[in-house]
Amino acid sequence: MRMSNRITGFQTSPIRRLVPLSRKAEERGIHVIHLNIGQPDIKTPKEAIDAIRSYDKPYIAYGISEGDYELRRALVKYYEKFGITDITPENIMITTGASEAFQFVFLTLCDPYDEFIVPEPYYTNVATFANVCMVKLSPVTSSSSNGFILPSIDAFEDKINKKTMGILLCSPNNPTGHIYSQKELKAILELCKKHDIFLVVDEVYREFCYDNKKFTSILSFPEYADRIICIDSFSKRFSMCGARVGAIVTKNREFLDNAIKMAQARLCPPNVAQLAAVAALNAPDSYVKDVVAEYEKRRNLLVGMVQKIEGVRVNMPKGAFYFIADLPVDDAEKFAVFMLKDFSYKGATVMFAPAEDFYWTHGLGRSQARFAYVLNEDELEMAAECLKEGLKAYRKEVMHI
Ligand SMILES: Cc1ncc(COP(=O)(O)O)c(C=O)c1O
Structure with missing residues (x-):
């Protein structure tokens, strides 16, 4: 059946389109750390x-x-x-x-x-x-x-x-x-x-x-x-x-x-x-204050760890709960797929959003990814380790460098 040309030309969301792959990884018993989406693990008031x-x-x-x-x-x-x-x-x-x-x-x-x-x-x-x-x-x-x-x-x-x-x-x-x-x-x-x-x-x-x-x-x-x-x-x-x-x-x-x-x-x-x-x-003002303090801690931990990974460039973000990282890869989407399909480290892997579709200008952001630091510190530490090991594996096995 014919669909509109309009809808077929739209992008799928880079935040969500790899979810079928993450589900398959989870079915294989791999712990997927979801830094692709701004879904906080913090309790609602x-x-x-x-x-x-x-x-x-x-x-x-x-x-x-x-x-x-x-x-x-x-x-x-x-x-x-x-x-x-x-x-x-x-x-x-x-x-x-x-x-x-x-x-x-x-x-x-x-x-x-x-x-x-x-x-x-x-x-x-x-x-x-x-x-x-x-x-x-x-x-x-x-x-x-x-x-x-x-x-x-x-x-x-x-x-x-x-x-x-x-x-x-x-x-x-x-x-x-x-x-x-x-x-x-x-x-x-x-x-x-x-x-x-x-x-x-x-x-x-x-x-x-x-x-x-x-x-x-x-x-x-x-x-x-x-x-x-x-x-x-x-x-x-x-x-x-x-x-x-x-x-x-x-x-x-x-x-x-x-x-x-x-x-x-x-x-x-x-x-x-x-x-x-x-x-x-009507929740006390301390609710949001405590939440923001928690995110600041998470930011410091994850960005600090990612900044130390060889070849990765990240600025310390000042607000919200995301950052864009320049990755030493040819294509962040291919790398994201690799992380979900072909990689795990200590039984885990990390999911992130390839950044190309955060740009209107064709070709920009191809080697960038967006990470959401919305999970607890243990998860973030593991995510940074997975990213570091995943980059090494991808560069060796896929980019042959
Ligand atoms: C900058 C920005 N605006 C809007 C939204 C969508 O918000 P809502 O859940 O209220 O639709 C998001 C969700 O991630 C966002 O990051």
């Missing part, structure tokens, strides 16, 4: 789990399309903790994870073949959402050689044309760990103002900042409020990825009045999960 357990209504009804009012009010209070005091529940639309928010943003702002500028490497699924919405991503390449800092404003401006509808940033960044400074954000906002385009910032890792690095939210620039859209999510902050609760926050009324058409058509975001999200926001 007890308050959130209890909220689900104590659900006592006779049926699970549809909720309202913009999201539960109580949740939006709780989010307003949460943003106040960051000194953001001008957001109201009417500025918030709850979405089915940040993932749905990307689609709402692209569909609301762009006609087919309009463009969005994005620094690459980027969160790879953004490319699929852009493709679904027939939006062309226009990449500005950031480089591992300088820690993936924001490319120059001129590089962004060079990409702006009549079809450009906005710039999309992610801070703290998945996959690079870079955190955009207040100065960088202000410069980008000035550029957006000059060309009358939107700035969309994905802040799902807002709290995940290390080395006392300060985070600046895009919501703290009220003077540009009309062109700012913030994407948020409960997935990582509260280790509730499967709840599927995210949000769009914007002062732009026209945007929300149009996006609601899609929100109404998809009826509502997950209803019981929103109760859990409200409860998570």
